[in-house]
Amino acid sequence: MKEQKICLPIYKVAYSICFVILLSLIRGISSVDSIGIAIVPSMALLAIVFCSDTYWIEYREKRWELFKIYSIRKRTQMIFHRLSIQGIYLCVLSLLGYWCFFWQKPFYNTESSIVFIYIPFVMATILSMAFWSVLSMTLVNCFQNIWAGIGISVILWSSLYSAAGKKLLGKWNVFSYVFKDEDQFSWLCGQGVEVLLILLMLFICPIIIKKRG
Structure with missing residues (x-):
């Protein structure tokens, strides 16, 4: 509960919910297939801002001196715990936000099951x-500056x-789900790249903490 209060303060919950509601109101879609294409990249932007201070919040809240007493392993575990809490929250928000788009009455091919549209969206x-x-x-941890971290991520x-x-990355792009073509499974290559990069970043996380403080 303590970590949840730290990484999910009221103002973050408020602006993230407003973001999803506004997205469903202003982002026009024509079919059910295009809902996921509208949500995934937009929620990626929200995730960049939402999770940038996962570790940096200790500086901002002036708890750094106490936090630094913990071992590298303890600090890494706390970061992973916070990322998990925020990640689960954002995923749930995205999955619920999917249904907010149905007020636009998008076209839906009744011959195909919506489950086969929703499941890939969940994975992506x-x-x-x-x-x-x-x-x-x-x-943010590498540059020790929250605006540098957010800025580079947005770029x-x-x-x-x-x-x-x-054009450059094709099916290996992390947004392969958004750019998917007639081949219904080629976008999984991009998802595989995401998994590898996530594991790599989590692996070097304790190294960054040790080197950068």
């Missing part, structure tokens, strides 16, 4: 939230979520 959402959350937190997001990013 979970991995996207994990990737962008960990990336933002890692960059990377803009580069990957673009025509150039789609």
Whole structure:
């Protein structure tokens, strides 16, 4: 409960809920298939801002001297715990936000089951939230500056979520779910890249903490 209060303060919960509601109101969609395409990149941006201070909050709240007493292992465990709490929250928010778009009465092919549309979205959402959350937190820790971490993450997001990013990386783009074509399974390559990068960043997390304080 203590960690939950630290990483999910009321103001974060409030602005994240407002973000999802506004997204469903202003982001037009034409079909059920396009709901996930609208949510995943937008929620990735939210994850960048939402999770950037996962570790840096100790500086901001002036608890750093006490936090530094803990061992590297203890600090790493606390960071992973906070990331898990925030990641689960963002995933649940995204999955619930999916249904907010139905007020627009999007076209739906009744011959296909909505389950086969929703399940890939769930998978893409979970991995996207994990990737962008960990990336933002890692960059902030590396540069020891929250705005540098957010800024670089947003630049990377803009580069990957673009025509150039789609053309350059193709199915290996972390936004492969958004750019998927007729091949219904090629986008899984991009998801595999996300998993590998997430594991790599989590692996180097204690190293960064040790080197950068």
